[in-house]
Amino acid sequence: MERKHKGLSTPRAAGVAGVVFAILMAAAIVLVRLALPSGADNDVTLDSGQRSAVRAALELLPFAGIAFLWFMGALREQAGEGEDRFVSTVFLGSGLVFVATLFGAAAAAGTVLGESRQSSDFGRDFAYALLTTYAMRMAAVFVITTSTIGRRLGALPRPLVVLGYLAGLTLLVAGADVPWSELVFPAWALIISLNILRGRRPAAST
Numbered sequence: 001m002e003r004k005h006k007g008l009s010t011p012r013a014a015g016v017a018g019v020v021f022a023i024l025m026a027a028a029i030v031l032v033r034l035a036l037p038s039g040a041d042n043d044v045t046l047d048s049g050q051r052s053a054v055r056a057a058l059e060l061l062p063f064a065g066i067a068f069l070w071f072m073g074a075l076r077e078q079a080g081e082g083e084d085r086f087v088s089t090v091f092l093g094s095g096l097v098f099v100a101t102l103f104g105a106a107a108a109a110g111t112v113l114g115e116s117r118q119s120s121d122f123g124r125d126f127a128y129a130l131l132t133t134y135a136m137r138m139a140a141v142f143v144i145t146t147s148t149i150g151r152r153l154g155a156l157p158r159p160l161v162v163l164g165y166l167a168g169l170t171l172l173v174a175g176a177d178v179p180w181s182e183l184v185f186p187a188w189a190l191i192i193s194l195n196i197l198r199g200r201r202p203a204a205s206t
Contacts, residue, residue: 011196014074017067018193022186024064029182031057032109032131036124051113061106065099071189075146078196084152087145094141101138105130132182139185140171146192160195164188 035053072095076088108130111123147164150156156164167188174181 011074011078011199014071014078015193015197017070017074018189018196021064021067021071022190022193024060024067025189026183026186028057028060028064029180029186031060032127033180036109036112036127054109054112058106058110061102065102068095068099068189071193072142078155084149087148087152090141091145091149094138094145098135098138098142101130101135105135136171136174136182136185140168143171143185143188144168156192156195160192163191 031053035050035057072092076092105127108123108127143164147156147161147168150164151158151161167184170181170184174184
């Protein structure tokens, strides 16, 4: 009975953590994009509403990162011994680098709340560079490797595998050139998580 409970809890953990991550990450991206528009004039002073939006985003991002680590760990546990060691290493590495880069972008974005105009301008540009150029590239690798593992193990239906490859390519190629393209990653995580949660019902009868 104990092993059965463990087998059922892992998919649920992955699904719940993925949903939490997707919601928090998407909310943080929207708040930052609205408060700190990319390409805006550096001489513009942030008003109180923009500062509040940035603070809210910075409060959400650590929890989004924690939820993502749970999501990644539960996915890896669900794959078990059947996963390819090379692909799983890339999966794990890209996920960890994504979280580290995400936290770096959050720290850089926090400088816009300071009094120094020079550090504020630099922090905004640096935060966008970390998020759109580096974090989203690591997210692209994570999406592609997850889709590959799901395809090889038969854990993901073909439409979601194709969707994953398309999402990964979008994040890999678009980057900073397409504003709001960062939302592709939490949208993909939400779809995968809901599919995992929905797929638990048949597994409960085995």
